Amino acid sequence: MVMPAPALAGPGGAAPGSVGDVRRSNLALVLGAIAEFPPGTHPSRAQVAGATGLTKASVSSLVLDLLDAGIIREIGLNPQGRGRPGVGLELSPSRAVMGMEINVDYISAAVVDLAGTVLLRELQERDNRNSQDMPVLAALAVLAARVRSTAGEQGVEILGGGLAVPGLVDPAGARVLTAPNLGWVNVYLDLDALLPEAALGVELFNEANAAALAELRHRPDGASNFLFVSGEVGVGGGIVIGSELFTGPGGHAGEVGHIVVDPDGGHCSCGGTGCLETVAGQDAIFSAAGLAPEGGSRSATMSALLRALESGVPKAVSAVERAGYCLGMALASTARVVDIDSVVLGGHFAVLEPWLRAPLLNSLHKYAPGKYASEHVTVSAVGEFGALLGAAGSVIRSLVEAPHRLHA
Amino acid sequence: MVMPAPALAGPGGAAPGSVGDVRRSNLALVLGAIAEFPPGTHPSRAQVAGATGLTKASVSSLVLDLLDAGIIREIGLNPQGRGRPGVGLELSPSRAVMGMEINVDYISAAVVDLAGTVLLRELQERDNRNSQDMPVLAALAVLAARVRSTAGEQGVEILGGGLAVPGLVDPAGARVLTAPNLGWVNVYLDLDALLPEAALGVELFNEANAAALAELRHRPDGASNFLFVSGEVGVGGGIVIGSELFTGPGGHAGEVGHIVVDPDGGHCSCGGTGCLETVAGQDAIFSAAGLAPEGGSRSATMSALLRALESGVPKAVSAVERAGYCLGMALASTARVVDIDSVVLGGHFAVLEPWLRAPLLNSLHKYAPGKYASEHVTVSAVGEFGALLGAAGSVIRSLVEAPHRLHA
DNA sequence: CTCATATAGTTCAGGCAATGAACTAAAGCT
DNA sequence: AGCTTTAGTTCATTGCCTGAACTATATGAG
Numbered sequence: 001m002v003m004p005a006p007a008l009a010g011p012g013g014a015a016p017g018s019v020g021d022v023r024r025s026n027l028a029l030v031l032g033a034i035a036e037f038p039p040g041t042h043p044s045r046a047q048v049a050g051a052t053g054l055t056k057a058s059v060s061s062l063v064l065d066l067l068d069a070g071i072i073r074e075i076g077l078n079p080q081g082r083g084r085p086g087v088g089l090e091l092s093p094s095r096a097v098m099g100m101e102i103n104v105d106y107i108s109a110a111v112v113d114l115a116g117t118v119l120l121r122e123l124q125e126r127d128n129r130n131s132q133d134m135p136v137l138a139a140l141a142v143l144a145a146r147v148r149s150t151a152g153e154q155g156v157e158i159l160g161g162g163l164a165v166p167g168l169v170d171p172a173g174a175r176v177l178t179a180p181n182l183g184w185v186n187v188y189l190d191l192d193a194l195l196p197e198a199a200l201g202v203e204l205f206n207e208a209n210a211a212a213l214a215e216l217r218h219r220p221d222g223a224s225n226f227l228f229v230s231g232e233v234g235v236g237g238g239i240v241i242g243s244e245l246f247t248g249p250g251g252h253a254g255e256v257g258h259i260v261v262d263p264d265g266g267h268c269s270c271g272g273t274g275c276l277e278t279v280a281g282q283d284a285i286f287s288a289a290g291l292a293p294e295g296g297s298r299s300a301t302m303s304a305l306l307r308a309l310e311s312g313v314p315k316a317v318s319a320v321e322r323a324g325y326c327l328g329m330a331l332a333s334t335a336r337v338v339d340i341d342s343v344v345l346g347g348h349f350a351v352l353e354p355w356l357r358a359p360l361l362n363s364l365h366k367y368a369p370g371k372y373a374s375e376h377v378t379v380s381a382v383g384e385f386g387a388l389l390g391a392a393g394s395v396i397r398s399l400v401e402a403p404h405r406l407h408a
Numbered sequence: 409m410v411m412p413a414p415a416l417a418g419p420g421g422a423a424p425g426s427v428g429d430v431r432r433s434n435l436a437l438v439l440g441a442i443a444e445f446p447p448g449t450h451p452s453r454a455q456v457a458g459a460t461g462l463t464k465a466s467v468s469s470l471v472l473d474l475l476d477a478g479i480i481r482e483i484g485l486n487p488q489g490r491g492r493p494g495v496g497l498e499l500s501p502s503r504a505v506m507g508m509e510i511n512v513d514y515i516s517a518a519v520v521d522l523a524g525t526v527l528l529r530e531l532q533e534r535d536n537r538n539s540q541d542m543p544v545l546a547a548l549a550v551l552a553a554r555v556r557s558t559a560g561e562q563g564v565e566i567l568g569g570g571l572a573v574p575g576l577v578d579p580a581g582a583r584v585l586t587a588p589n590l591g592w593v594n595v596y597l598d599l600d601a602l603l604p605e606a607a608l609g610v611e612l613f614n615e616a617n618a619a620a621l622a623e624l625r626h627r628p629d630g631a632s633n634f635l636f637v638s639g640e641v642g643v644g645g646g647i648v649i650g651s652e653l654f655t656g657p658g659g660h661a662g663e664v665g666h667i668v669v670d671p672d673g674g675h676c677s678c679g680g681t682g683c684l685e686t687v688a689g690q691d692a693i694f695s696a697a698g699l700a701p702e703g704g705s706r707s708a709t710m711s712a713l714l715r716a717l718e719s720g721v722p723k724a725v726s727a728v729e730r731a732g733y734c735l736g737m738a739l740a741s742t743a744r745v746v747d748i749d750s751v752v753l754g755g756h757f758a759v760l761e762p763w764l765r766a767p768l769l770n771s772l773h774k775y776a777p778g779k780y781a782s783e784h785v786t787v788s789a790v791g792e793f794g795a796l797l798g799a800a801g802s803v804i805r806s807l808v809e810a811p812h813r814l815h816a
Numbered sequence: 817c818t819c820a821t822a823t824a825g826t827t828c829a830g831g832c833a834a835t836g837a838a839c840t841a842a843a844g845c846t
Numbered sequence: 847a848g849c850t851t852t853a854g855t856t857c858a859t860t861g862c863c864t865g866a867a868c869t870a871t872a873t874g875a876g
Binding site: 016017018019021022025026029052053054058224225239241242246247248249250251252253254255256257258259260261262263270271272273274329330332333334336337338339340341366367368369370 | 424425426427429430433434437460461462466632633647649650654655656657658659660661662663664665666667668669670671678679680681682737738740741742744745746747748749774775776777778
């Protein structure tokens with residue numbers, strides 16, 4: 001397949017292109033090629049040249065810049081059979097990024113190296129329901145500082161961070177627009193306080209979006225177009241198209257939890273009616289299954305639901321079946337709107353998949369025949385740490401795509 | 409606002425950037441600046457330099473290339489008050505593109521100059537229902553040749569063309585995958601036969617997508633994010649985000665006609681169940697209104713429907729109200745998936761808007777409160793020639809974005 | 817009428833980045 | 847030991863943008 005001709009500036013972007021942009025672009029190209037080599041194998045400059053289409057001379061020069069910036073390092077030799085062996089190149093293991101998460105029941109921070117490996121992870125239980133933002137952020141800052149200093153003792157430098165939050169966010173403005181389960185509305189987060197003096201600062205992400213990005217990286221099938229649906233208290237989603245997160249014009253695309261699946265249904269927290277969330281959200285499933293969400297923690301209730309399903313309690317089974325069926329309707333509509341035909345189930349959808357799967361497939365077959373093959377309905381590969389990994393991964397990726405931001 | 413840093417090659421695209429790409433990119437930047445100047449005003453090189461951020465020297469050189477390629481021309485002088493007057497630049501009026509359309513009841517061809525003005529238009533009635541593709545294409549080729557020669561007599565050269573078809577298309581493969589109302593399934597179209605030896609060849613478009621692009625250009629409010637829904641025999645749609653058509657990974661995004669609005673509804677031609685099209689497509693509305701679509705032409709039936717609405721025939725009114733209400737549900741879901749909050753109604757939705765509007769707004773308010781303001785629900789500005797204009801406009805735009813394709 | 821001023825557009829030296837060819841380096845094979 | 851093969855570097859060349867100097871052409875003041 002022929003690659004599209006590169007375009008320097010978009011049609012709207014009135015940025016003039018100069019020769020320096022070429023270097024920035026090629027720097028990213030080279031770094032990307034090194035990053036995308038199968039883990040364990042360390043490409044030589046010559047291999048990078050082959051992969052990128054650049055000449056050996058250019059690659060040598062670009063690699064030098066990346067070495068100077070400390071983003072990559074040389075490691076060992078790489079015999080190719082005959083001839084002079086190449087010098088292996090890899091992403092520097094002493095540079096890393098911090099993934100952070102604020103969720104309803106906990107806060108968490110992890111150090112992820114540039115290759116995507118989790119070096120350290122700490123989780124701190126904390127009831128953030130209807131919490132104030134300041135204390136939560138302060139607690140997270142303490143946690144982050146501790147993890148950071150542990151990493152520092154191992155010679156790992158933190159370049160930047162990503163924070164995932166369960167709610168609608170405005171990344172540019174560092175604002176959480178609304179996070180119903182935290183009780184936050186339009187709060188500004190002082191992100192830089194989380195990682196003082198980190199070279200790249202801290203970026204903000206929606207939880208489901210971040211998790212979708214983590215899936216992208218860790219999918220065994222290597223799919224680059226899919227919808228990630230995350231069942232939590234609410235139902236979130238992230239759309240990945242062409243290995244990119246599709247955020248829509250306002251940055252809030254993929255909110256599949258609020259697709260209408262029951263025109264005559266009940267009210268939703270979003271103000272709408274008959275949203276998927278009112279059928280397939282945790283509270284909805286619990287109450288339809290006859291389990292009280294109030295008595296005890298949410299995870300305890302989930303365990304109770306699983307026990308009920310295993311022993312075949314009719315009310316529980318039909319609650320989950322209804323959720324699966326309605327999820328299918330929402331996915332059918334989504335397929336039509338964004339032309340996607342593969343789904344990854346996360347959150348409680350992953351846990352409930354054995355019971356959800358059949359009604360989900362039925363429903364997909366009924367409402368969008370031919371769109372989703374059964375093997376394209378899969379379960380999350382990253383599990384509950386998806387948001388954390390995705391937030392970190394996204395920051396790493398933006399670094400790989402614009403390495404010139406690191407002094408070079 | 410700070411413009412995003414230009415990126416030469418995408419993350420996936422393994423195309424190396426060389427210095428020549430800078431020129432290509434800047435060529436497009438300059439041409440785009442000239443094209444986007446308010447019609448009637450002809451910018452000077454100095455003004456272009458100001459608008460693009462390039463130096464006067466670079467602009468002079470780039471403009472020279474564009475003049476040589478015949479894409480622009482110098483026109484008159486442009487006094488700026490004091491000082492030497494600038495030389496006006498404009499898109500060449502003697503270069504044009506042909507927009508073509510194959511629809512159920514007609515074929516059509518128009519010549520559109522680079523500024524987007526329609527110079528010539530011919531429409532030929534023709535019943536293409538369940539037609540063979542070859543004769544239709546042959547008839548269109550004859551029509552196109554005639555229009556082209558008329559244009560040639562006026563000194564206008566046709567650089568390329570765009571063909572809009574009511575069905576799913578594969579533009580790269582020049583294939584119509586399925587066009588239910590033409591009865592076409594996976595037919596290859598010999599597009600180049602339509603405009604032999606045109607410099608840029610002929611591109612293929614989905615009708616609703618092309619119409620969406622035409623809206624983009626002709627919208628009085630200048631909106632750059634909206635959903636265009638076109639009511640025809642089927643219900644088509646085109647999503648415009650950031651002034652770009654959003655096509656999705658497979659190129660078939662925006663098929664809002666097959667969003668599920670009635671889970672217990674009837675079968676749809678797509679194989680699904682309860683699709684919007686089964687409620688708001690022309691045949692569905694006609695039959696719910698008690699009008700026979702068989703007796704007489706479709707436009708006659710539409711006239712009958714309008715008369716019935718004007719005299720308040722209850723069945724007709726409620727059929728259209730139901731269509732509007734269900735359209736609202738589909739738009740509500742679409743808003744959630746792609747984060748769009750503005751709609752343009754085309755096709756019969758535009759004609760029926762006086763009766764559709766109230767139920768549509770009610771439904772939007774109920775299912776997606778706060779998403780669509782009333783003033784963001786508007787009627788098509790281009791009318792029935794949208795597909796034609798959009799197909800041509802898209803070809804023009806791709807030329808403006810890659811002018812180096814013309815010998816230069 | 818002439819000269820100062822302001823703006824448009826061109827010319828030219830300088831710098832930067834990629835290229836391709838020539839060259840050096842370091843292995844395996846015979 | 848010598849040939850071959852592959853990795854990586856050096857260097858002259860080319861292309862493009864930039865900024866400064868320069869030419870061209872208008873208005874307006876004296």
